[in-house]
Amino acid sequence: xxxxxxxxxxxxxxxxxxxxxxxxxxxxxxxxxxxxxxxxxxxxxxxxxxxxxxxxxxxxxxxxxxxxxxxxxxxxxxxxxxxxxxxxxxxxxxxxxxxxxxxxxxxxxxxxxxxxxxxxxxxxxxxxxxxxxxxxxxxxxxxxxxxxxxxxxxxxxxxxxxxxxxxxxxxxxxxxxxxxxxxxxxxxxxxxxxxxxxxxxxxxxxxxxxxxxxxxxxxxxxxxxxxxx
Amino acid sequence: xxxxxxxxxxxxxxxxxxxxxxxxxxxxxxxxxxxxxxxxxxxxxxxxxxxxxxxxxxxxxxxxxxxxxxxxxxxxxxxxxxxxxxxxxxxxxxxxxxxxxxxxxxxxxxxxxxxxxxxxxxxxxxxxxxxxxxxxxxxxxxxxxxxxxxxxxxxxxxxxxxxxxxxxxxxxxxxxxxxxxxxxxxxxxxxxxxxxxxxxxxxxxxxxxxxxxxxxxxxxxxxxxxxxx
Numbered sequence: 099x100x101x102x103x104x105x106x107x108x109x110x111x112x113x114x115x116x117x118x119x120x121x122x123x124x125x126x127x128x129x130x131x132x133x134x135x136x137x138x139x140x141x142x143x144x145x146x147x148x149x150x151x152x153x154x155x156x157x158x159x160x161x162x163x164x165x166x167x168x169x170x171x172x173x174x175x176x177x178x179x180x181x182x183x184x185x186x187x188x189x190x191x192x193x194x195x196x197x198x199x200x201x202x203x204x205x206x207x208x209x210x211x212x213x214x215x216x217x218x219x220x221x222x223x224x225x226x227x228x229x230x231x232x233x234x235x236x237x238x239x240x241x242x243x244x245x246x247x248x249x250x251x252x253x254x255x256x257x258x259x260x261x262x263x264x265x266x267x268x269x270x271x272x273x274x275x276x277x278x279x280x281x282x283x284x285x286x287x288x289x290x291x292x293x294x295x296x297x298x299x300x301x302x303x304x305x306x307x308x309x310x311x312x313x314x315x316x317x318x319x320x321x322x323x324x325x326x327x
Numbered sequence: 328x329x330x331x332x333x334x335x336x337x338x339x340x341x342x343x344x345x346x347x348x349x350x351x352x353x354x355x356x357x358x359x360x361x362x363x364x365x366x367x368x369x370x371x372x373x374x375x376x377x378x379x380x381x382x383x384x385x386x387x388x389x390x391x392x393x394x395x396x397x398x399x400x401x402x403x404x405x406x407x408x409x410x411x412x413x414x415x416x417x418x419x420x421x422x423x424x425x426x427x428x429x430x431x432x433x434x435x436x437x438x439x440x441x442x443x444x445x446x447x448x449x450x451x452x453x454x455x456x457x458x459x460x461x462x463x464x465x466x467x468x469x470x471x472x473x474x475x476x477x478x479x480x481x482x483x484x485x486x487x488x489x490x491x492x493x494x495x496x497x498x499x500x501x502x503x504x505x506x507x508x509x510x511x512x513x514x515x516x517x518x519x520x521x522x523x524x525x526x527x528x529x530x531x532x533x534x535x536x537x538x539x540x541x542x543x544x545x546x547x548x549x550x551x552x553x554x555x556x
Contacts, residue, residue: 131486132510133365133366133433136355136363136365139361202361218460229454257360257444
């Protein structure tokens with residue numbers, strides 16, 4: 099509306115008046131009331147991206163799993179645990195001008211999750227975990243027939259053949275960009291302060307130098323502002 | 328030695344000169360380079376116990392998994408990830424006058440842990456996780472033939488039949504005391520600020536009122552000081 103447009107103009111910045119959705123952090127998938135499957139995402143990169151987008155004037159909805167780092171100031175925070183919770187929060191937050199899926203979403207949940215703590219029964223037998231595929235949040239949004247955000251950005255955490263895998267992922271998911279990074283333990287990126295990413299779009303792959311996660315976020319936010327301009 | 332005894336006497340407190348080992352926090356059991364199995368232990372109770380013991384003058388070795396809360400001041404901190412790492416750190420820290428096993432150690436690890444990130448292969452097939460039993464740190468120390476700490480305290484996180492299960496656990500593990508608590512999600516204890524414990528020793532079960540985790544720690548440390556006096 100007019101008031102929103104005036105507020106955005108007053109707030110300033112190239113993303114004023116734009117709604118950008120950012121997901122961040124890990125998801126936790128319950129095994130039983132005390133155990134869960136997690137991943138090593140600290141939420142640092144997604145948090146930095148949300149902060150940078152807000153700094154350019156965007157109206158940011160920040161959907162975050164249980165992260166180590168605190169969410170940024172000046173964004174709308176939605177806290178979730180599991181992948182299914184995250185999809186529901188994303189769908190509730192749409193429409194958006196752009197969506198950046200930086201969360202490390204679990205591919206699988208435990209289909210046989212128990213309401214009671216699984217105990218050692220003394221027989222020496224081990225638990226059996228049955229898995230079910232989680233919803234694919236990136237593909238779900240990237241392939242929306244109606245109301246798809248104008249720019250959909252996915253992330254690919256790879257340990258091998260980073261560009262090849264991430265390029266294939268971009269085509270398979272139907273998203274516009276993939277931010278690919280090498281999360282091999284030797285890189286120290288997962289949970290660390292720096293990131294070395296490759297941005298993959300329809301024109302190919304662009305390797306960025308190793309930068310702090312804040313610098314990666316600043317560059318990516320500027321690119322998003324260009325794309326939405 | 329004489330110097331240590333003099334230092335302890337100068338430091339004061341009923342536990343001066345006593346070495347107490349405390350384990351705390353969750354363990355993380357790797358699935359692949361980015362995923363792991365965790366549990367909802369925040370490390371708050373174990374941290375409070377270590378702080379209370381140090382406050383009574385004990386020389387505390389604090390072996391902690393990846394906890395949410397920072398370790399206390401004035402203790403020797405050993406950081407570990409998995410149950411196997413924790414056992415090795417415990418064995419390296421012995422001998423001790425008392426050992427308090429407050430950590431929420433994973434019963435099982437993933438036997439089929441992968442060096443590479445497990446990927447969706449497009450076939451729709453789901454990963455299979457094979458488990459192996461982790462070492463039982465409490466039982467290992469409680470049943471030591473030589474060099475067993477004079478007081479071995481275990482914890483039991485139960486969701487059903489708390490006293491019955493914890494009493495059976497005390498006998499099965501061979502420890503002196505069990506600190507039992509009800510971690511049903513409805514209690515809010517796991518990850519919360521309060522605890523309602525039952526102390527089980529050779530004389531039976533003593534239910535404590537619902538207290539802050541700091542108050543539970545203070546009471547337990549005082550009991551340990553009495554037992555070692």
